[in-house]
Amino acid sequence: MGVVVVYRYAVKPGRMPDFIAKLGEAASPKFGSRVMPNNVRIMQSTVPGPETAGVVLMIEYDDMATYGARLAYEQTNANWRKLFAPTPDSPETLLSVEILSDLPA
Secondary structure (H helix, E strand, O other): OOEEEEEEEEEOOOOHHHHHHHHHHOHHHHHHHOOOOOEEEEOOOOOOOOOOOOOEEEEEEEOOHHHHHHHHHHHHHHHHHHOOOOOOOOOEEEEEEEEOOOOOO
């Protein structure tokens, strides 16, 4: 059963390029692990304007076990934790995380 993890972020005005660069670093080979997501999408609201409603990051995994293995990797990797640690200078603020799973057919 597929799993999609939805992260909602507020991005400081003018800091979108910094946040996108951070996501690019997160996707680099240095953060590769035994299990990886199937798909990653980043989206923003079009209306009322792209800089008014934040960013939605959707990461898709095969199942909860795969998501759990990736989460364990991220939580035990000091460099990953440092990359996403909230600091006063962070371009983004994590607002919420939602884990969705497929309904059985």
